[in-house]
Amino acid sequence: MRTFCLSLLLPFILCACAQTRDIKTTIHKDRYTEVELLRVVGGEEPAPGGDYSHPFAFDTENLKYMLKGIRYEEKGLFGWADARAVFSAGELYRLAPHLVEGFARATPGDELVFSSTAAKPGALFSSKRLTNGSMFIKGGKLNCLFANIDTRDAASDAYDGSPRKTYGGASSRLVTNDWQSLVLGERGIHYNWIEIEIDSALAEKAGLERILRRRAEVREAVERQEVRESVGWEDWDPDGTIPGK
Numbered sequence: 001m002r003t004f005c006l007s008l009l010l011p012f013i014l015c016a017c018a019q020t021r022d023i024k025t026t027i028h029k030d031r032y033t034e035v036e037l038l039r040v041v042g043g044e045e046p047a048p049g050g051d052y053s054h055p056f057a058f059d060t061e062n063l064k065y066m067l068k069g070i071r072y073e074e075k076g077l078f079g080w081a082d083a084r085a086v087f088s089a090g091e092l093y094r095l096a097p098h099l100v101e102g103f104a105r106a107t108p109g110d111e112l113v114f115s116s117t118a119a120k121p122g123a124l125f126s127s128k129r130l131t132n133g134s135m136f137i138k139g140g141k142l143n144c145l146f147a148n149i150d151t152r153d154a155a156s157d158a159y160d161g162s163p164r165k166t167y168g169g170a171s172s173r174l175v176t177n178d179w180q181s182l183v184l185g186e187r188g189i190h191y192n193w194i195e196i197e198i199d200s201a202l203a204e205k206a207g208l209e210r211i212l213r214r215r216a217e218v219r220e221a222v223e224r225q226e227v228r229e230s231v232g233w234e235d236w237d238p239d240g241t242i243p244g245k
Contacts, residue, residue: 014133021040021041022038022041023226024037024113024185026036027112027198028101029119033095034115034119035102035112036112036114037105038055039107039111051108052110052137052138053137054103054106054136054137055103056106056137057104058100059132062201063100065094065201065202066198067095068085068087068092068211069177069196070087070180071084071177072084072172072175073173073175074171074172086146086149086150086174088120090118091243094116094179095141097113099112099135103137111135112134112136113132113133114132114133114134115132116132116133117129129150129151130146130148130150131148132146133147133148133163137198138144140197140199141196142198143193143196145192145237146174147159147160147161147166147192150172150191159195161208163193166192167188167189167191172191173191174193176194177199179196179204180194180196180197181194181195182194182195184191
C-alpha cells in the first residue's frame with residue numbers, strides 16, 4: 001500500500017521539482033524606485049545566468065555615465081521622433097546608488113531587476129512613466145533589458161512579462177552609439193536589449209574629463225592674465241598722476 005501511494009505521488013513530486021522558482025533579494029524599495037536581485041532556480045531548461053561577472057564594483061558616477069548614454073526613439077504619426085534619454089537625471093540620482101550596491105552583492109547567478117517611476121512631460125501634460133527591466137554584466141559588457149521604457153504605469157498595455165521574451169521595435173526602439181550594441185535573439189534584433197562595452201564607455205568618459213580639465217585650466221590662465229594686465233602700468237593715463245606723488 002505504501003509503495004502504491006508513493007507511485008501515485010511520484011509524478012507530482014517530479015513535476016514540482018521541474019518547476020522554476022524565483023529567489024528575490026530586495027536591495028531598495030520606495031514609492032519611486034525598486035532594485036532587487038533575482039535568481040531563477042529549478043526547471044528542466046538551464047536558467048538564465050550562472051556565469052555572470054558578479055559581484056562587480058562600480059563607481060556610481062561611472063555607472064551614471066553609462067546609463068545616461070542609453071537613448072530610445074518613439075514612433076509617431078510622422079515617423080520616428082528624435083532620440084531621447086531613457087533615464088532622467090532625477091531617475092539616475094535615485095537609481096544608480098542602489099544598482100551599485102546590487103552589483104556588489106550579486107553572485108554569478110543573479111540578475112538585477114529594477115523599476116523606476118517618474119513624472120515626465122507628454123504631448124499635452126506630464127504623467128507618471130514607468131521604466132523597468134533587468135541588468136547583468138557578462139564578458140566585459142553591461143546588459144540592460146527593458147520591459148517598459150517611459151510607459152504610462154497605469155496603461156493597460158504596460159508589459160509585465162520577462163524582457164527576454166519581447167523584442168520591441170514596433171512603437172519604440174533603443175538606439176546605439178559607438179560603445180553600445182543591440183542583442184540578436186532567435187527572432188531577430190532585441191530593440192529592448194542593449195549591451196554596453198564598459199571599458200570603451202569609461203575610456204570616453206575619461207577623455208571628456210581630460211578635455212574639460214584642460215578647458216578649465218586654459219580659462220583660469222586667461223583670467224589670471226587678464227587680472228595681471230588690468231593692474232599694469234599701461235592702464236594709466238599718460239597725462240595722469242600717480243596718487244601720493
